[in-house]
Amino acid sequence: MPPTAAEAHEFLEEASADKRRRLIERLLDDSRWADHWTSYWQDVLAENPTMINASLNTSGPFRWFLYDSLRDNKPLDRMVTELILQRGSPHEGGSAGFGLAGNNDAPMAAKGQIIASAFLGIELQCARCHDSPYHSTKQRDLYALAAMFERKPVVVPATSRVPAAFFEKKMRESLIRVTLKPNEPVEPVWPFSEVTGSEDNDTLTSRMQRADDPREKLAALVTSPENTRFAQVIVNRVWRRLLGAGIVEPPDDWEGRQPSHPAMLDWLAKEFVAHGYDLKHVARLIMTSQVYQREAIGRNRTTTAELRFFVAPDRRRLTAEQIVDSLYAAAGQPMAVEELTFDPDGRRAASNRLTLGVPQRAWMFANLANERDRPSLNLPKARAVTDILEAFGWSGARQNPRTDRETSPNVLQPGVLANSAASVWLTRVVQDSGLAEAALNAESPEQLVDTIFLSYLSRLPSDAERRPLASALGVGFDERVLPLEEMSKPELPVPLPRVTWSNHLRSEANSIALEMEERARRGPPADPRLRVQWREVYEDVVWSVINLREFVWMP
Amino acid sequence: MDRRQFISTTASLASAAALSSLSRPTLAAPLRGTAEHVISIWLGGGMGAIDTFDPKRRGDATKKQAGSYYEAIDTAVPGVRVCEHLPKLAPLMDRVTAVRTVNHNVIDEHAAATNFMHTGRPVSGTIVYPSVGSVVAHERGSVVDGAPPYVLIGYPNVTRGPGFLGARDGYLYLTDTTQGPAGLSRPAEITASRFQRREAFLAHLQAQQAAPTDARLRDYDEAIEQSLKLSGPEFNRSFQLDEESAELRESYGGEFGQRCLLARRLIQRGVRFIEVSHNLNFLNGAGWDVHNQGILQQHKLIQELDTAMSALIVDLESRQLLDKTLIVVTTEFGRPPEFDSGGGRGHQGSAFTCVLAGGGLKHCGAYGQTDELGKKIVADPVSVADFFATIHAAVGVDYAKNLYDGDRPVPITDMGEPIAALFG
Numbered sequence: 001m002p003p004t005a006a007e008a009h010e011f012l013e014e015a016s017a018d019k020r021r022r023l024i025e026r027l028l029d030d031s032r033w034a035d036h037w038t039s040y041w042q043d044v045l046a047e048n049p050t051m052i053n054a055s056l057n058t059s060g061p062f063r064w065f066l067y068d069s070l071r072d073n074k075p076l077d078r079m080v081t082e083l084i085l086q087r088g089s090p091h092e093g094g095s096a097g098f099g100l101a102g103n104n105d106a107p108m109a110a111k112g113q114i115i116a117s118a119f120l121g122i123e124l125q126c127a128r129c130h131d132s133p134y135h136s137t138k139q140r141d142l143y144a145l146a147a148m149f150e151r152k153p154v155v156v157p158a159t160s161r162v163p164a165a166f167f168e169k170k171m172r173e174s175l176i177r178v179t180l181k182p183n184e185p186v187e188p189v190w191p192f193s194e195v196t197g198s199e200d201n202d203t204l205t206s207r208m209q210r211a212d213d214p215r216e217k218l219a220a221l222v223t224s225p226e227n228t229r230f231a232q233v234i235v236n237r238v239w240r241r242l243l244g245a246g247i248v249e250p251p252d253d254w255e256g257r258q259p260s261h262p263a264m265l266d267w268l269a270k271e272f273v274a275h276g277y278d279l280k281h282v283a284r285l286i287m288t289s290q291v292y293q294r295e296a297i298g299r300n301r302t303t304t305a306e307l308r309f310f311v312a313p314d315r316r317r318l319t320a321e322q323i324v325d326s327l328y329a330a331a332g333q334p335m336a337v338e339e340l341t342f343d344p345d346g347r348r349a350a351s352n353r354l355t356l357g358v359p360q361r362a363w364m365f366a367n368l369a370n371e372r373d374r375p376s377l378n379l380p381k382a383r384a385v386t387d388i389l390e391a392f393g394w395s396g397a398r399q400n401p402r403t404d405r406e407t408s409p410n411v412l413q414p415g416v417l418a419n420s421a422a423s424v425w426l427t428r429v430v431q432d433s434g435l436a437e438a439a440l441n442a443e444s445p446e447q448l449v450d451t452i453f454l455s456y457l458s459r460l461p462s463d464a465e466r467r468p469l470a471s472a473l474g475v476g477f478d479e480r481v482l483p484l485e486e487m488s489k490p491e492l493p494v495p496l497p498r499v500t501w502s503n504h505l506r507s508e509a510n511s512i513a514l515e516m517e518e519r520a521r522r523g524p525p526a527d528p529r530l531r532v533q534w535r536e537v538y539e540d541v542v543w544s545v546i547n548l549r550e551f552v553w554m555p
Numbered sequence: 556m557d558r559r560q561f562i563s564t565t566a567s568l569a570s571a572a573a574l575s576s577l578s579r580p581t582l583a584a585p586l587r588g589t590a591e592h593v594i595s596i597w598l599g600g601g602m603g604a605i606d607t608f609d610p611k612r613r614g615d616a617t618k619k620q621a622g623s624y625y626e627a628i629d630t631a632v633p634g635v636r637v638c639e640h641l642p643k644l645a646p647l648m649d650r651v652t653a654v655r656t657v658n659h660n661v662i663d664e665h666a667a668a669t670n671f672m673h674t675g676r677p678v679s680g681t682i683v684y685p686s687v688g689s690v691v692a693h694e695r696g697s698v699v700d701g702a703p704p705y706v707l708i709g710y711p712n713v714t715r716g717p718g719f720l721g722a723r724d725g726y727l728y729l730t731d732t733t734q735g736p737a738g739l740s741r742p743a744e745i746t747a748s749r750f751q752r753r754e755a756f757l758a759h760l761q762a763q764q765a766a767p768t769d770a771r772l773r774d775y776d777e778a779i780e781q782s783l784k785l786s787g788p789e790f791n792r793s794f795q796l797d798e799e800s801a802e803l804r805e806s807y808g809g810e811f812g813q814r815c816l817l818a819r820r821l822i823q824r825g826v827r828f829i830e831v832s833h834n835l836n837f838l839n840g841a842g843w844d845v846h847n848q849g850i851l852q853q854h855k856l857i858q859e860l861d862t863a864m865s866a867l868i869v870d871l872e873s874r875q876l877l878d879k880t881l882i883v884v885t886t887e888f889g890r891p892p893e894f895d896s897g898g899g900r901g902h903q904g905s906a907f908t909c910v911l912a913g914g915g916l917k918h919c920g921a922y923g924q925t926d927e928l929g930k931k932i933v934a935d936p937v938s939v940a941d942f943f944a945t946i947h948a949a950v951g952v953d954y955a956k957n958l959y960d961g962d963r964p965v966p967i968t969d970m971g972e973p974i975a976a977l978f979g
Contacts, residue, residue: 053664055670105680369712369714371712373832373842387738399713400683412739418782419738419786420738472752540749541756544756547753552775
């Protein structure tokens with residue numbers, strides 16, 4: 001989320017030498033830190049709640065656990081321990097929600113794959129059904145993690161086996177091997193001591209609450225200080241998010257990869273552990289560095305480790321969530337969408353009709369599919385916002401863990417900013433919005449253009465940029481505020497009866513749904529205090545600024 | 556075979572297919588049809604074949620006597636009968652094949668079945684499969700440059716998406732035929748003169764910015780330009796249904812029919828694959844998911860399908876587009892001949908009907924045989940993979956090839972073989 005116009009202005013005006021350092025401190029303390037990182041872990045940990053029956057690898061809404069942990073700046077080893085232990089309510093936000101996997105007959109194998117890639121840089125996707133053809137990992141490794149989660153030996157489910165016929169009829173040497181015998185129980189034994197440095201021994205058990213609990217043991221092994229891989233994987237993820245490329249690439253699959261700066265990786269990881277697994281400490285070290293503060297003209301992501309010099313950060317595009325949150329923040333509008341639920345009267349159990357609340361930030365949105373394609377269950381305002389999120393690479397359906405989203409440009413990205421229903425509301429000077437107040441308080445057209453640039457782009461316009469926009473806003477500027485007697489209060493729409501699961505099949509539910517869609521398309525009313533003709537010019541200026549490439553890409 | 560065994564068999568077949576095609580010997584050339592476009596009609600909820608394209612003896616819902624809910628009528632193909640609420644399609648059945656023996660066993664949850672019937676395979680724990688529309692878009696692209704390859708007229712859903720193929724092969728979607736696709740149609744309330752002013756402001760600001768050296772920024776600028784073009788009047792004309800004669804519009808019927816008409820216009824504009832969702836639950840509340848009282852007004856849904864699909868066939872044929880356009884009708888699963896306690900029907904996967912029309916195939920009215928009440932397959936079973944292979948073959952996609960998710964080969968279908976009788 002961008003700074004307010006006033007914050008941006010103050011920073012630009014300030015002359016002191018340590019203004020950056022002080023800003024970094026302030027932002028690390030800001031609650032928006034947690035917003036930004038929640039969406040990252042939602043992807044990496046495949047948080048995938050559905051508002052309807054579990055299916056397609058759906059998890060519980062452990063977004064709330066993640067957000068609380070990040071908001072409290074919980075030491076990361078503790079957050080990961082609580083995640084692996086799967087505690088609290090699976091359907092109401094606890095880390096137990098991580099343990100669910102709809103339509104998946106080996107859910108703990110799925111979770112093993114997730115924690116291995118998220119925290120250890122070990123890719124186990126192939127091991128679900130066979131030993132990995134291009135890695136050293138075996139099917140046994142994955143199911144050993146699953147067994148530790150399950151607290152008992154496990155057997156590979158038949159759906160994850162390669163049929164014997166495949167090996168019998170093969171025409172040439174197969175790339176894949178299965179070294180587990182059919183129906184062989186896999187014991188809950190830690191498979192990664194060599195690669196992580198973390199061993200199952202007395203030192204470890206002395207730190208555990210229940211030394212005989214394999215799941216707690218898994219948490220302890222992943223997060224123990226001897227596990228140098230864990231600390232390195234985490235600091236590499238932070239480094240990469242801030243600079244656009246990792247010291248190790250890719251961050252979720254380290255096998256056979258060289259770090260470009262091994263000594264720095266080691267130092268950052270040790271700092272991280274020595275400071276109690278404090279993510280903000282690592283972020284501070286990176287943000288106050290020279291390399292972070294340089295102009296983002298680096299091309300580190302696309303080069304090999306030997307040529308990755310980190311002369312400068314890579315250029316980055318705002319994430320989908322940042323774009324939506326920025327649009328709301330800069331327009332000064334509340335995120336007034338529907339409550340995310342198909343069962344607002346709460347008659348059904350949370351296990352099959354989940355309520356995710358009214359989103360206040362972009363990461364709080366979710367998969368809106370009702371899986372029956374019923375218009376009466378549509379949530380049109382929320383859908384309008386997810387149209388923007390999805391165009392920029394967000395997905396509410398996170399069937400698999402994901403470190404990288406697609407960032408390649410496509411026509412829908414500028415399209416949703418230019419034309420979508422949400423962009424219509426967000427470029428409208430809505431009643432009592434930040435844009436309305438800015439217009440009413442502006443001292444001159446020039447100053448209003450400056451405010452728009454500061455709000456949306458965090459910089460002042462150049463003279464050449466400012467001139468024609470200010471002159472367009474200058475026409476009728478002094479008469480822009482309507483006298484009281486000419487003002488007409490916008491009519492509030494009649495409240496609609498609530499559609500819920502138990503009544504959504506009635507025909508009235510459909511007419512309500514149609515009316516909701518129409519209202520969503522129209523959006524909130526414009527501020528009646530401003531003269532229409534002038535307001536439209538002002539809105540068109542705002543539109544042109546959000547449709548600049550600079551709004552979504554770091555300059 | 557119980558459900559679990561069935562799932563495990565199909566899933567093993569899936570992985571066997573994934574692996575064996577690595578070493579698949581060169582076989583005879585794959586079947587290849589001549590269709591250029593696909594219009595795929597989705598009947599959300601689960602269409603019961605016994606009440607539509609595979610009628611059986613009459614039942615009685617009040618007496619819980621299993622059987623069809625309606626009478627059957629003759630069609631243009633001797634021996635092939637359909638339900639009485641398909642009177643307009645009946646004389647056209649020689650251009651249609653109702654494939655009556657499609658089957659799978661994922662019937663507990665709509666989401667999983669919808670996913671199965673869009674990707675052609677059971678859900679995997681490790682990979683997100685692309686939908687059939689995305690695969691066709693990936694393999695064949697759009698017909699003319701500047702047209703999107705894949706358009707969805709219905710609600711967006713991950714199941715309809717590109718999976719591991721990535722956004723390039725995703726859909727544009729719209730839910731309202733009076734407007735264009737979300738993001739690429741100009742909002743009605745912004746007048747043309749305002750748009751001119753907006754673009755003038757934008758062009759002015761763009762001119763002040765230094766030319767980008769970073770390729771990704773240039774790509775984004777290019778996307779801005781393409782997007783302005785696509786949202787302009789030329790492409791959006793395809794969405795102006797009022798350019799069609801009132802008579803033709805009326806022949807297609809209500810909102811679902813207008814979606815089909817729009818699909819035809821998009822075909823002409825060069826779109827490769829269009830999914831048209833028949834998801835309007837205005838008619839009977841439940842849509843095709845006719846549990847309990849949902850079945851009371853089911854005939855209205857059937858009639859709406861009859862009107863729209865027959866108009867589409869006739870309209871395409873009159874423009875010499877029918878042979879180039881494969882029409883597909885799919886649904887999550889079928890419905891059993893028995894009635895539930897509320898007089899409606901539950902779910903059935905052991906045999907159900909999906910429909911093909913046009914597309915240059917050798918149609919025969921109906922393919923495959925089910926038993927006296929449509930519960931079991933008697934002859935010519937067609938797996939979901941086979942049905943998908945038929946679609947791919949008809950539209951000139953090599954159904955035997957592999958796609959790649961990184962290093963991992965993923966066959967386009969799970970060892971599916973097209974229905975050979977429809978080709979040649």
